[in-house]
Amino acid sequence: MKKLFIGRQIRALRGDAKLTQRDFAERLGLSTSYVNQLENNQRPVSAPVLLGLSEQFGLDLAQISVDDDDRLVAALSEVFADPVFAGHRPGLQDFKTVSQSAPDFAHAMVRLHHAYRQMSEQLAMLDDRLTRDEALTRPTPYEEVRDFFHFENNYIHDLDVAAEELNARLSTTGRVFARDLVEHLDARHGISVTRHRLAPDASEIRRYDAAAKQLSLNEALPESTIVFQLAHQIALLEAGGIMDDVLARARFQNEDAAHVARIGLANAFAGALVLPYRAFLRTAQETRHDLDLIADRFGTSLEQVAHRLSTLQRPRLKGIPFFFARVDRAGNITKRHSATKLQFARFGAACPLWNVHRAFESHGTIIRQLAETPDGSRYISLAAHVVKKSGGYGGPVLHYAIALGTEISHARDIVYCDGLDLARDAAFDPIGISCRICERLTCAQRSVPPLNRAISIDSDHRRLVPYEIR
Incomplete structure (x- = not known):
């Protein structure tokens, strides 16, 4: 029994x-x-x-x-x-x-296990459909490269040091001019450089003919871009071995990602050649990170200076940690890097309360914003509108806004903090990273609810945002 x-x-x-x-x-x-x-x-x-x-x-x-x-x-x-x-x-x-x-x-x-099995079966069916198109299961080349530079902290030591050493051989002041790079290309590689209109639509910037040893640059480019493109070509010719080693360590899943990354690495070398680490860091500290003064000192653009400031992560010689981003008119972040606690969303647009969006309305000026993120961190954020032309009348004109910022603890070393009331809580605008991951519940600019929160809708009560987050 x-x-x-x-x-x-x-x-x-x-x-x-x-x-x-x-x-x-x-x-x-x-x-x-x-x-x-x-x-x-x-x-x-x-x-x-x-x-x-x-x-x-x-x-x-x-x-x-x-x-x-x-x-x-x-x-x-x-x-x-x-x-x-x-x-x-x-x-x-x-x-x-x-x-x-x-x-x-x-x-x-x-019941929980039954739900788990059902979900697993549904995911398996979805995975089966997706794997029929291999492109849908892999990150895009640009996503792979973006993540690679992000986890390298946007600083490749061997490239940076090699570029700085070349700068020291070409200049006694730290600033290199186009003529210095043209002479180097001729003396070291037997390459001649010409400037002229490259294409009817004026969209072509640089063209290199290896057989003829001829480098052609668009004559309409500003001098700072000419210098950078010359430095980029030198990177491809002289830093190939270093870049090969870096790419081998990266182990990209997508073959095209290696080609995209090589361009990024050449750009990193070019930036370090035009803005050599020690001289640039010293100038940034002396001017309290005044972007215009630094740009004048090295003959570069505002964007080049802002981007370079975000890469000063050399061991035992680090600069202030900055975040840097470039945004187009549609709100897409086309460049991003952060050496601060603030990290940009991998997907989606940036917070609409961030001052980078207002920069398009303020051409020729650097606008300031004191901002606080949901984790309580506070920042000084600088934004400016930049215009890129590559031709005369009728040629393409690109509009971007760039943003540069750092934590407010570095205020005494940032000239743009002068005159701001850093002790007043209300002076700091509450910003987020992206609506989909922002936990602020009462933001009137919210476009979508947070991914991990439920919403409730009262048809008899309407606010600016038509739902409440629970």
């Missing part, structure tokens, strides 16, 4: 009668310890006790069945046979104990 364990039913009867274990035991003529063992399924219930429970507390003997427990034990056994529980499978007695002592928990576990 099968032993009968009904601890849960006994506890329910005692609870309904509002009795302690001692009083309950006295009514049945049992010891308190015996009742405790019965309730915890440590002992099976006997026929006399069953009769006592029926007479004293109205237990319906017809409702007592061991089949339900058996079915639940079998269901739990099936659940824990799933490979996901490998190494953590309980024994049969454990299943019996849970089924008898906490059946609601056991049923919840079975």
Whole structure:
């Protein structure tokens, strides 16, 4: 005869009668310890006790069945046979104990596993459809390269040092001119440089003919861009070995990513050649990071200076940690890097409260913003509108806004903090990273709810944002 364990039913009867274990035991003529063992399924219930429970507390003997427990034990056994529980499978007695002592928990576990299996099957079907198009399962080349530079902290030491050493050979002041780079290309590589209109639409910037040893540059480019493109070409010719080593370590999944990354590495070398690390860092510190003064000192653009400031991460010679971003008119972030705690969203547009969006309205000036992120960190954020032309009338004109910022703890070293009321909490604008991951609940500029929060909508009550976040 099968032993009968009904601890849960006994506890329910005692609870309904509002009795302690001692009083309950006295009514049945049992010891308190015996009742405790019965309730915890440590002992099976006997026929006399069953009769006592029926007479004293109205237990319906017809409702007592061991089949339900058996079915639940079998269901739990099936659940824990799933490979996901490998190494953590309980024994049969454990299943019996849970089924008898906490059946609601056991049923919840079975339902949870059922939901897990359904979700796994749906994901498998989706994965099967996606893998038919391999391009959908891999990151794009630009995403891979973006992540690579991000985790390298936007600083490649060997490239940076090599570029700085070349700068020292070409200039005694740290500033290199176009003529210095043209002479170097001719003397070192026998390459001649010409400037002229390269294409009818004026969109071509640089063209190199290796066979003819001819480098052609668009004559409409500003001098700072001419210098940078010359430095980029030198990088491709002289830093190839370093770039090969870096690319080998990167192990990109996408073959095209290596080609994209090589361009990025050549740009990094060019930036370090035009703005050599030590001289640039010293100038930044002396001017308290005045972007215009630094640009004048090295003959570069505002964007080149801002971007270079975000890369000053040389070991034992680091500069102030900055974030840098470039945004187009549609709000797309086309360049991004942060050496600060503020990290840009991998997907989606930037926070609309960020001053970078207002820069398009303020051509020729650097606008300032004191900002606070949801984690309580405070920043000085600078933004400026930049225009890039590559031709005369009718040629393409590109408009961007750039942003540069650092934590407010560096205020004494940032000239743009002068005159701002840094002690007043209300002076700091509450900004986020992206609406989809921002936890601010009352922002009137919110475009979509946070991904991990539910919303409620009251049709009789409307605010600027038509839902409340729960």
